[in-house]
Amino acid sequence: MPADLAELEGMIEAALPGAEVEVIDETGTGDHLRATVSAPQFDGLSRIDQHRLVKAAVKERFDDGTIHALSVKTSLPG
Amino acid sequence: MADPELKSKVEELIQANPVLLFMKGTPDMPRCGFSMRVVQVLDQVDVDYGAIDVLPALQPLREVTAEISDWQTFPQLYVNGELLGGCDLVEEMFESGELAQALGVEQPESAQAPQAQQSAPQQSPPLQIE
Numbered sequence: 001m002p003a004d005l006a007e008l009e010g011m012i013e014a015a016l017p018g019a020e021v022e023v024i025d026e027t028g029t030g031d032h033l034r035a036t037v038s039a040p041q042f043d044g045l046s047r048i049d050q051h052r053l054v055k056a057a058v059k060e061r062f063d064d065g066t067i068h069a070l071s072v073k074t075s076l077p078g
Numbered sequence: 079m080a081d082p083e084l085k086s087k088v089e090e091l092i093q094a095n096p097v098l099l100f101m102k103g104t105p106d107m108p109r110c111g112f113s114m115r116v117v118q119v120l121d122q123v124d125v126d127y128g129a130i131d132v133l134p135a136l137q138p139l140r141e142v143t144a145e146i147s148d149w150q151t152f153p154q155l156y157v158n159g160e161l162l163g164g165c166d167l168v169e170e171m172f173e174s175g176e177l178a179q180a181l182g183v184e185q186p187e188s189a190q191a192p193q194a195q196q197s198a199p200q201q202s203p204p205l206q207i208e
Contacts, residue, residue: 047170048163052148062150069112069151071166 003030003067008058015057016041020077034071042076050074080141088142092156097127097181100139100154105129112165113153118192119172120155125181157181 019039103109169191
């Protein structure tokens with residue numbers, strides 16, 4: 001089943017309230033995705049911890065095999 | 079839950095190798111585009127590193143790294159015992175100079191991640207072999 005980009009955006013927004021999230025399909029195959037996330041919760045975190053938050057939000061879709069690769073780009077709002 | 083024996087083996091390896099890459103395939107023959115990109119970055123910074131092919135034990139190693147580093151996807155680059163990141167973070171930190179700093183080496187003059195060089199349309203997408 002192809003990934004539902006809007007669902008993934010919703011999962012990340014739910015985990016990081018106030019975040020600006022965009023998820024795009026890089027290859028057109030639905031399983032290699034890129035998430036661009038700007039969230040106030042990233043303040044004070046290392047990059048790897050910022051990525052951990054994003055990956056944790058969509059973990060369920062990794063675990064069920066819907067997505068295999070998610071590139072993540074994080075930033076602080078502002 | 080991860081296999082305790084494998085987990086302690088992995089922890090030993092991470093401690094024993096200042097720069098350690100868990101990847102799909104080998105540096106000479108990467109079996110995944112993301113792993114290949116990290117190898118290309120490490121080649122550019124010209125640092126000695128250990129490499130472990132995760133493919134023969136992919137699922138057990140996922141379980142181990144999930145417990146050790148809260149990270150389940152490969153590649154994973156460890157520097158001085160800490161997970162630095164996967165392909166995105168390694169490339170981002172390479173371009174910003176943070177990687178060279180973490181490795182204690184000079185930033186190469188033309189630090190450009192492989193991804194940014196892949197502008198040619200005939201380039202095939204990264205292979206993802208599970």
